[in-house]
Amino acid sequence: MxxxxxxxxxxxxxxxxxxxxxxxxxxxxxxxxxxxxxxxxxxxxxxxxxxxxxxxxxxxxxxxxxxxxxxxxxxxxxxxxxxxSTRSLEVEEKWIERFQEHFMMEGGTSPSMLREIYRxxxxxxxxxxxxxxxxxxxxxxxxxxxxxxxxxxxxxxxxxxxxxxxxxxxxxxxxxxxxxxxxxxxxxxxxxxxxxxxxxxxxxxxxxxxxxxxxxxxxxxxxxxxxxxxxxxxxxxxxxxxxxxxxxxxxxxxxxSLADDAYRAALVGNAGYHTVMTSVISGRPARCLANRYTEVGRTIHIDEVPAYPVAYDLAKALNAAAKRNNRTDYGAQWAGQGAPLARRMxxxxxxxxxxxxxxxxxx
Ligand SMILES: Cc1cc2nc3c(=O)[nH]c(=O)nc-3n(C[C@H](O)[C@H](O)[C@H](O)COP(=O)(O)O)c2cc1C
Structure with missing residues (x-):
């Protein structure tokens, strides 16, 4: 109809x-x-x-x-x-600088500039x-x-x-x-x-x-x-x-689903019990499994975070660098509070x- x-x-x-x-x-x-x-x-x-x-x-x-x-x-x-997004080059430069040590720890190179990755x-x-x-x-x-x-x-x-x-x-x-x-x-x-x-x-x-x-x-x-x-x-x-x-x-x-193995395992494991609403990953509030990235974000004021989805460009780059080291604790593993009830089938x-x-x- x-x-x-x-x-x-x-x-x-x-x-x-x-x-x-x-x-x-x-x-x-x-x-x-x-x-x-x-x-x-x-x-x-x-x-x-x-x-x-x-x-x-x-x-x-x-x-x-x-x-x-x-x-x-x-x-x-x-x-x-x-x-x-209304972009601020100053905020973006400081953001790149803030995460430089994390890129270094993962053996990656931090981006020289950020992009508005979605239209x-x-x-x-x-x-x-x-x-x-x-x-x-x-x-x-x-x-x-x-x-x-x-x-x-x-x-x-x-x-x-x-x-x-x-x-x-x-x-x-x-x-x-x-x-x-x-x-x-x-x-x-x-x-x-x-x-x-x-x-x-x-x-x-x-x-x-x-x-x-x-x-x-x-x-x-x-x-x-x-x-x-x-x-x-x-x-x-x-x-x-x-x-x-x-x-x-x-x-x-x-x-x-397109979720990778680490995401699925985290969702139905202990990590599923801990979700947080955070803006630091993408620049907009989103609920995800708590991880290293959200932990860093706990002390950051929203004014310091680049606009959506510019911030997400850096989060994706850092996750990619960490994944090359088989580390998945920077990933944006979006999940709701009901995560422990998810079923694999x-x-x-x-x-x-x-x-x-x-x-x-x-x-
Ligand atoms: C992994 C993930 C990605 C999502 N992406 C979108 C999206 O692209 N568009 C959208 O409208 N909502 C998106 N949402 C939000 C959902 O539409 C919906 O509000 C949410 O999943 C409902 O809560 P629940 O996850 O507890 O079932 C997403 C949710 C999750 C978990």
Missing amino acids: RVHPMTGIKRQELLTAIGIRLPIFQAPMAGVSSPALAAAVSGAGGLGALGLGASNVEVAAHMISELKERTNCPFNLNVFCHQP SFVANEEMMRLLLAVRPRVVSFHFGLPAVDVIQALRAAGIILLCSVTDLAEAQTAVAAGVHALIAQGYEAGGHRGIFDPSHPDDQLTTAALTQILTRSLDVPVIAAGGIMNGEGIAAIMKLGAAAAQLGTAFIACDE PAGELMRTLVNELELATG
Whole structure:
């Protein structure tokens, strides 16, 4: 079913409008989600997703065509809508200097300058053309919204639009701009916080509180994200009003994810019990497994950190140098607070398990 450009979607209509059976959305995870993962989730009746935020248009097109080869089912394509960074050469130079000793310890060379490694969708017409050409059933925005004419063009193409929000004000802005449904991202969530402007105070709402605030205040479907790891969690959040649940961390240890061995081992090992919200890795707040990098970051003030995603350029270079020494404790191992509950299995099997648990929990 195609949604008329100007109509809204009711909570109970969301799954039918998208054309899926199950209220289980796999979170788009740039660098971790793969066409195989998205296809397995969509093929099982949920909504698979590709995170395109860190990809240029050629890589994105390649991933999308692989996904389309693997499935005819609906899927979600996700883009980052951060405001292009305001850079400070002084901050960047000091940042490089600060991490010089770490590069030396790892036998690497620190970069002489940093780059803005990803282009925001708000300034990426090529990516917009690709989305309009592909016409996925769903497009989702993270870190904010694109311009209203872009939203209108995507809606007019029959695409259902979702946006991650972290409080009521962001939710109201997203609905007024024309998104069909909201992803209520709680503070427990793994990966980057979808907060529109990280320089604003963050109320750090939990998934349960945010979901209820949004469902009580707004007449659009709410998809809950953050700390949901099993069917019992999906049932609980739906009882609180969510139309569906979006799970990220639960899928990281699946065979089809792009997470490397060290990341998977850390997630399901002792490290999984310790996550931190930090801006030092990429320049924006994100939750990851605590490691050497986050430890260094504990004493750093946000004003000293280069803008997103410029800071991430250095973090990636340092991780690459450390990895050459078989050290993985500088890696950006994004994970939510539910990490210890992650299960290592193929995504299709995880979907079956989630459905069984959900059925048992809802009777
Ligand atoms: C490894 C990882 C990467 C992520 N990358 C993205 C992304 O590219 N786009 C996005 O909208 N959300 C991203 N997120 C956030 C998810 O959309 C979602 O909010 C989060 O996974 C929910 O919390 P959970 O991890 O506890 O399930 C990412 C999350 C993780 C764990």
